[in-house]
Amino acid sequence: MTCGVAAVEEVPEGGVAGQQLQFEPLGGSSPIQQSDPVGEAAAVQQTPRLRLADRLQLRLEALDLDSRLAPDHSARAIWRVLERLELARFYQPIKAVAGKPGQNTTDPKILIALWLYAISEDVSSAREIDRLCETHDAYRWICGGVSVNYHMISDFRSEHSEGLDDLFTQVLAVLMHRGLVGLKRVAQDGMRVRASAGAASFRRQPTLEQCLVEAKLRVEALKTEAERTDAYRSARVKAARERAAREREARVEQALRELKLIQAAKAKAKNHPQRTTETRVSTTDPEARRMKMANGGYNPAYNLQFSTDTESRVIVGVQACNDGTDSHRLEPMLEEIEKRTQRLPGQVLVDGGYMNFAAVEHAAERAIEVFAPPRENKTYHIDPCAPQRGDTAVIAAYRQRMASAEGKEIYKERAATAETIHADLRTWRGLGRLLVRGTAKVLTVALWSALTYNILRALTMGWL
Numbered sequence: 277m278t279c280g281v282a283a284v285e286e287v288p289e290g291g292v293a294g295q296q297l298q299f300e301p302l303g304g305s306s307p308i309q310q311s312d313p314v315g316e317a318a319a320v321q322q323t324p325r326l327r328l329a330d331r332l333q334l335r336l337e338a339l340d341l342d343s344r345l346a347p348d349h350s351a352r353a354i355w356r357v358l359e360r361l362e363l364a365r366f367y368q369p370i371k372a373v374a375g376k377p378g379q380n381t382t383d384p385k386i387l388i389a390l391w392l393y394a395i396s397e398d399v400s401s402a403r404e405i406d407r408l409c410e411t412h413d414a415y416r417w418i419c420g421g422v423s424v425n426y427h428m429i430s431d432f433r434s435e436h437s438e439g440l441d442d443l444f445t446q447v448l449a450v451l452m453h454r455g456l457v458g459l460k461r462v463a464q465d466g467m468r469v470r471a472s473a474g475a476a477s478f479r480r481q482p483t484l485e486q487c488l489v490e491a492k493l494r495v496e497a498l499k500t501e502a503e504r505t506d507a508y509r510s511a512r513v514k515a516a517r518e519r520a521a522r523e524r525e526a527r528v529e530q531a532l533r534e535l536k537l538i539q540a541a542k543a544k545a546k547n548h549p550q551r552t553t554e555t556r557v558s559t560t561d562p563e564a565r566r567m568k569m570a571n572g573g574y575n576p577a578y579n580l581q582f583s584t585d586t587e588s589r590v591i592v593g594v595q596a597c598n599d600g601t602d603s604h605r606l607e608p609m610l611e612e613i614e615k616r617t618q619r620l621p622g623q624v625l626v627d628g629g630y631m632n633f634a635a636v637e638h639a640a641e642r643a644i645e646v647f648a649p650p651r652e653n654k655t656y657h658i659d660p661c662a663p664q665r666g667d668t669a670v671i672a673a674y675r676q677r678m679a680s681a682e683g684k685e686i687y688k689e690r691a692a693t694a695e696t697i698h699a700d701l702r703t704w705r706g707l708g709r710l711l712v713r714g715t716a717k718v719l720t721v722a723l724w725s726a727l728t729y730n731i732l733r734a735l736t737m738g739w740l
């Protein structure tokens with residue numbers, strides 16, 4: 277006898293009233309598939325067991341910054357160098373002192389080390405350094421748990437020009453004391469670096485005067501607008517707009533002053549007095565000048581001067597100017613070297629752009645031999661190294677020196693030293709393009725790059 281499916285109205289133990297229980301008929305088919313133990317076991321064996329990401333799980337991690345950095349890491353070496361130098365000039369402006377109210381100031385040594393290490397790694401942006409301080413072990417090690425921001429980092433770069441200048445001199449003094457810099461022969465050359473201004477920002481005098489009027493009107497309009505209640509703009513936004521308008525007005529006023537200086541200089545010049553009315557000045561960076569660059573084009577730029585010891589390849593002099601020519605830059609650099617090292621080099625190697633007889637005679641008075649290619653006389657096709665009528669004893673000795681085989685061999689060191697230093701600074705030390713404006717800030721940036729280069733060079737020569 278076959279039993280069919282029966283509906284049971286009884287409530288099973290632990291069940292719910294009204295629940296129907298169904299029974300499979302004997303020997304018949306069922307809508308419920310029968311299980312296959314062998315197939316299920318095979319499927320379980322083929323399913324991979326994974327460790328899945330859980331990004332919402334809170335974790336407490338023990339972080340030791342010192343163990344994250346190798347013992348011979350360059351960041352540690354830079355920090356050890358700073359520990360051996362006098363940094364009093366960086367600490368003097370600090371107003372937060374013991375016993376008085378105020379928030380603690382970030383240790384200047386941390387910010388110095390951040391910039392030196394960043395420039396050594398070809399990082400010249402304050403925003404990028406700020407980002408790396410959160411993600412990169414070397415930057416985190418330098419900070420040591422101290423929080424920084426890009427405003428602080430950017431302001432520190434240009435606010436301590438005197439302290440940086442003193443630090444550069446200290447490094448030179450240590451290297452000279454250890455006998456690593458002899459200053460027997462130096463090579464000087466200029467490097468034109470693109471300024472933080474566009475070519476379209478240059479204006480003539482009438483346009484500059486009109487820009488000044490518009491800038492003043494803009495400042496007054498923002499002052500009036502700030503007095504009214506504006507729910508759509510916060511006080512911070514209004515202050516930022518007013519500050520930008522005032523800075524614009526100040527730059528235009530400075531551009532007009534620079535324009536008058538350029539016009540006065542051209543009026544005294546013998547070559548092109550008629551071009552004074554065509555003078556243009558940038559409203560973005562009034563101190564920048566249009567210069568012929570290495571690619572043959574003309575761009576807003578600054579002329580950075582570097583003097584390097586040929587034997588040790590250490591930079592001993594740094595200057596910045598907005599003059600596109602080098603003909604009058606030899607004597608100021610010699611004074612710069614003497615101020616920093618209390619000594620003068622025995623020989624100076626420069627290219628033809630520095631050549632003028634007055635500089636050669638002035639250097640000879642200080643017992644310095646100048647090596648530079650003499651200028652050719654294209655009119656009479658006279659050998660520039662041959663003695664000529666009217667030469668003084670100093671100039672005659674200079675021509676004879678450049679004509680000798682020994683002089684030619686010495687002069688080869690100029691390009692081998694100066695050009696390679698420029699390539700290093702431009703490619704790896706942040707001088708590919710300037711991110712600051714004004715000659716003073718440009719000089720500070722050049723000092724940062726030169727100081728970083730010298731410290732790395734000193735480490736290579738075995739300072740530590």
